[in-house]
Amino acid sequence: MNTIDFLNLANEFELIETTSEPNGYPRNLRKAIIGFDTFEQAEELAEKHGLSIEMFERRDGWDLWTRRNRIFKPFDMANIYVEEGYDFYKTMSFEEFCEREDIQGQLKECTDFYEMQVCLEFFKDLFEEIEDLKEGEILLKDNDSNAFVSKEYTMAYSYDSHQYAIGLIDYNED
Template identity: 40%
Template sequence: MTTTIEEIASENGLELIETTAERSGYPRGLQKAIIGFDTFDEAEKLAKEHGLDIEIFTKRDGWNFWYRTGDKVWEPFERSADEYGDDYHKYSKEDFDDFYENEVQPFVADFDSFEQLRSFLNNMEHVKDEIENAEDDEIVIARIDGYCETIKAKTMEYEYDTHHYAIGLIDRNYEID
């Protein structure tokens, strides 16, 4: 007897989602998929056991359905400051020891007043503290005007600016209406 995707999700404590073939989120060719994995290895193990495909799903705030991108993946998402824009930088634990030398000292002369310099130094001290407190698998996202957020460097799902991204499993072995 074949195990259904619903049973796989339930037995493994994973999230069952409804997906669409439409990039706009409109319901067409609906199909179930599974997300909620902690690691890529977990997804890979279940995919091999049940003959499922590993791919990326996306969704926007307010949508009922996840979009099936068809993009196959072989590793978790690797997050970076590039997702946030040109003025953002990422820092990891390795950047802590040289943070002042590389990220603060070169800019001190750029300020025209004590107030501007004080604000910059306070912002950079906050960023330094966040770097120090970050876990080994996390990165700190910041701009010159201060700390933005601390995120997992590699992850199976995340959201940013009304968009949701997840790596999950789907059965591509049968035709959809």
């Protein structure tokens, strides 16, 4: 793909500058495109224009994105956050919620009715948040019971002063 065609394609999305260096040092600079709504959209354009689908990472405050590796599916936010110690919840029925081992386990650990009441109030609030989830969303909760809603599968996210994105890069152009 020639540079003009690549830049024209980038007008529909976001053009970024990438480096091969993990420390952000500008080496082997290449332009890439991010900002896709779905992985299928990126796949379609990659196939049509002979581009590579890759993951890019940038630390907050850096100008350049680091090229990480080829990627073959969108980011699975449940897996990413579970590795960081979060619990996640998808839309589920009340019965499914009550059958979860983590819910039953916490109730079994209660030592008195007051503790059980506090626990049940927390579970009630948690389930109400789960009921509010839209299609394709998950609820993520950390160990301090802080919760937020995320898309289950996404093309970009931020975590701990890093931004991650899936995009297209042209290795055919020089």
